[in-house]
Amino acid sequence: MLARILWDFGGEAAWLPRVRTRTEEARLIRRMVRRGWVHVARRGARVVGFIAAGEGEIHALYLLPEARGQGIGQALIAHAQARSPRLGLWAHAANHPARRFYAAAGFRPVSVGASNDERLTEIRFEWEGAA
Incomplete structure (x- = not known):
């Protein structure tokens, strides 16, 4: 379900x-699960989203379209923030909803890069918890 x-x-x-096949996406998810980075959000028995966070980095946060705008993403971010004093992530510059979401969650933009697989411009966001 996560790979889907x-x-x-x-x-x-x-x-x-698209730069990866479905099989490669599934392999990527399995690797994050094995590392213990993945936390899922459920509505009943159904998985509606997930966050992969480890080593102070949010590697992925994705929700089903029908699960967006309901506080589920905020709960996943809060889960990661409760487990780390600092977090960083990269968001594609073209992903305006994600950029607004991370800013609202207290992340601040700190740099710009393009070292992702897609070679698209991305923005580095960082969050630091209260001392």
Whole structure:
């Protein structure tokens, strides 16, 4: 289910080129799960989203479209923030909803880069918890 959520996002984001196959996406998810980075959000028995966070970095946060705007993403971010005094992440510059979401969660933009697989401009966000 997690790989499907990730794959489906790639299909709905017209600005995001596909650079991995479904199999490669599934392999990426399995690797994050094995590392203990993944926490899922459920509505009943159904997985509706997930966050992969480890070593002070948010590696992925994806929700099913029908789960967005309901506080589920905020709960996943809060889960990661409760487990780390500092967090960083990269968000594609073209992903304006994600940029607004992270800013609202207390992350601040600190730099710009393009070292992702898609070679798209991305913005580095960082969050530091209260001392």
